[in-house]
Amino acid sequence: MATAKDFLVLHKVLLMKHLMMVIGLSLVAGVVASSTLVTAQEKKEDAKTLKGTLTCTKCALKETPKCGHALIVKVDKKEVKYYLVDKGGGEPYHGQVCTEDKPAKVTGKIVEKDGKKMIESPKVEIDK
Numbered sequence: 001m002a003t004a005k006d007f008l009v010l011h012k013v014l015l016m017k018h019l020m021m022v023i024g025l026s027l028v029a030g031v032v033a034s035s036t037l038v039t040a041q042e043k044k045e046d047a048k049t050l051k052g053t054l055t056c057t058k059c060a061l062k063e064t065p066k067c068g069h070a071l072i073v074k075v076d077k078k079e080v081k082y083y084l085v086d087k088g089g090g091e092p093y094h095g096q097v098c099t100e101d102k103p104a105k106v107t108g109k110i111v112e113k114d115g116k117k118m119i120e121s122p123k124v125e126i127d128k
Contacts, residue, residue, distance in 0.1 A: 046109045050082060050119070054097045054104035054126065057083065067098060071106045071119065082110065084122045093124050103127040 052073035057064040061081075067089035071082045084106065088094065096102055108122040 047107055047121075048110050049105060049107040050110075051103070051105050052082075053101045054093075054106070054124065055101045056094070056098045059098050060101060067094060069094070069097065069122075069124075071104065072101075080117065082106070082117045082119050084108075084124070085118050085120045086122055086124075091124070093126055096126055 050071055050073050052071045054069060054071050055061060057068035057070050058066055061070060063070075069084040069086060069088065069091070071084065073080050073082060085108075089098070097104075104127060105125045106119055106122050107125075108119040111118050111120055
């Protein structure tokens with residue numbers, strides 16, 4: 001038959017197991033939260049804002065079979081093209097730049113693919 005002392009020992013063991021589980025879960029939650037914060041901070045640091053002329057890669061530049069977008073930026077008296085990784089003609093701003101180039105500001109992550117400068121996840125603001 002179990003005595004009060006046995007119940008007390010069992011209670012302490014269960015309490016310690018519960019406490020260890022809570023501490024372990026707290027540590028895991030802290031690691032996940034800090035890694036999410038670092039990832040969001042890295043994405044923010046990777047984003048750059050460029051100002052230039054937004055144009056259609058099909059209609060104005062005659063470079064692609066379907067409508068797309070490029071931001072032409074002047075750097076040291078030389079034009080540099082940054083191709084936007086977006087939905088092309090499906091973007092809400094496309095109608096404004098398809099037939100007429102517009103000054104714009106684009107924010108996104110700049111990468112280089114196949115020798116071309118690209119802007120991933122672009123946020124476009126067309127000057128009015």
